[in-house]
Amino acid sequence: MKRKQSLLGAILFVVTLIGISCASPKYATVTPELHSQFMRDLKVGNLNLDCDTPECYLSWGEHRNELISSYNSRQWEPLAELVMKIGYGQDLAYYFLGMSAEGLGYHEAALKYYRQSGTTSGDSRKLHHCRETVRGCGGLELASVLPQRIAAVKAMAQTTGRSSKSRDHHKLSGEHDLAKNESKTVSDKKPVTGQILDNLEICQYKFKNGKYKEKIERDDQGPDDPVVWDTVGIAKKAFGDLDGDGVIDGAVVLWRNTGGSGIMVGIAAAIAAQGNPTISKVITLGDRVEVKSMNIEHGIIVLRLLTHGPRDGLCCPTVKSVYKFKLSGIHLVNLTPTARENQLQDSECTFFYE
Incomplete structure (x- = not known):
């Protein structure tokens, strides 16, 4: 054959x-x-x-x-x-x-x-x-x-349908009601959108149109030294229900460069809330890993990416990998036991380098 x-x-x-x-x-x-x-x-x-x-x-x-x-x-x-x-x-x-x-x-x-x-x-x-x-x-x-x-797709269609029905019911039953100090329901949460993700605040980084840029001031910097910028951006976005409440949440792949050749890459979740979304801690994926796609499938964030093999230079990852994360409270939990530990770190607001 x-x-x-x-x-x-x-x-x-x-x-x-x-x-x-x-x-x-x-x-x-x-x-x-x-x-x-x-x-x-x-x-x-x-x-x-x-x-x-x-x-x-x-x-x-x-x-x-x-x-x-x-x-x-x-x-x-x-x-x-x-x-x-x-x-x-x-x-x-x-x-x-x-x-x-x-x-x-x-x-x-x-x-x-x-x-x-x-x-x-x-x-x-x-x-x-x-x-x-x-x-x-x-x-x-x-x-x-x-x-x-x-x-x-079936899961996404069901999630979207539940979210839509929840909002429609809220409009019909309480559209003209005055505030009665009643507890907030799921329908009060704002679904996460692309525009919301592009203007997030993650730790000290306030994004505008998907990017943050700040001049780095060093104590030993001379007048003729080149200007160095701390730049953070959003590389990929995904949408879906991460916490099972029927409201669309989001996830972002982030990158950061501070003037050198290194580009650190990380992931964070944006959980729908009544106001601005709640942001998870950033998980570092590694230096110059290449994220090919990100989807939210059955409440799980699925990343398909190229990571570094033992003979790869930092510039050129070649190993096809799949990383999966789920939300637990406001933390992302790594579901990829085969991933190298030094590539997946739950970061505080230091975001990648420190």
């Missing part, structure tokens, strides 16, 4: 080299009207990848790097547009549409696409299986990833 698969891969590779000039997508150009139609289809989960011609297959291969680049950078609309423009119904294509729909908040559509990806991955049409192609699935194991994404 493996020999047959290798032979098939070799044949496809040769066909690709010979026929790459014949590659053409389902749609030659995307007009504004067609883009709008693509986005409408994405929102409702239309299964419109119906181009099974050799030209569309070759076009998928030709645009593969562009697709993966859009996926890795979380550019959901451009990713969905390119997938639909090509129109080739590979299992990875439906997975990309599922991720795009999920990233844009279209939960029902995301479920349709993820399920179609699983169906396509298990059918008899080998050219529709990314694992059968020369370059594979880009490091993704769809058999394990798809159930995780489906479960995460």
Whole structure:
């Protein structure tokens, strides 16, 4: 069987080299009207990848790097547009549409696409299986990833539904009531939004539009010495219910640089409250680790990142890792026992270095 698969891969590779000039997508150009139609289809989960011609297959291969680049950078609309423009119904294509729909908040559509990806991955049409192609699935194991994404989307949809119902009930039953010194309920909490995260105060760092910058004054600094800045920023954000109260919380990946080559990276949670969110302590992930993605799945923060192996320089981590954290009170608890202890430290307000 493996020999047959290798032979098939070799044949496809040769066909690709010979026929790459014949590659053409389902749609030659995307007009504004067609883009709008693509986005409408994405929102409702239309299964419109119906181009099974050799030209569309070759076009998928030709645009593969562009697709993966859009996926890795979380550019959901451009990713969905390119997938639909090509129109080739590979299992990875439906997975990309599922991720795009999920990233844009279209939960029902995301479920349709993820399920179609699983169906396509298990059918008899080998050219529709990314694992059968020369370059594979880009490091993704769809058999394990798809159930995780489906479960995460279901949980997010339920959380959003509970939060919405709670707010609607509050409006109907108490919208016109005067204050009666009654205890605050969950519906009084403010869901965490991107704007809230971009303007957090974490310890002494007051963010503005996702960034903090302050000049470092040293006792021994001379008049001709270069100015050194303490800079902290938000690299990634995620949203979901971390404490089970039905209200959306948030999480941020933070970075800090004080003028040298080091860039320390950490994570913190922002827990929905009646006013400003409650901020957890920062957990340090390490110097120049590369966080690829962060999601909140079933109340767990899941980080997918590159960390340093024993032979890696600090500039260039290569080890694919997954870190998981859960909220306990106002603290994040590390659920990743295999992670190196010196990379995961619950920090006080010193934030990374001291």
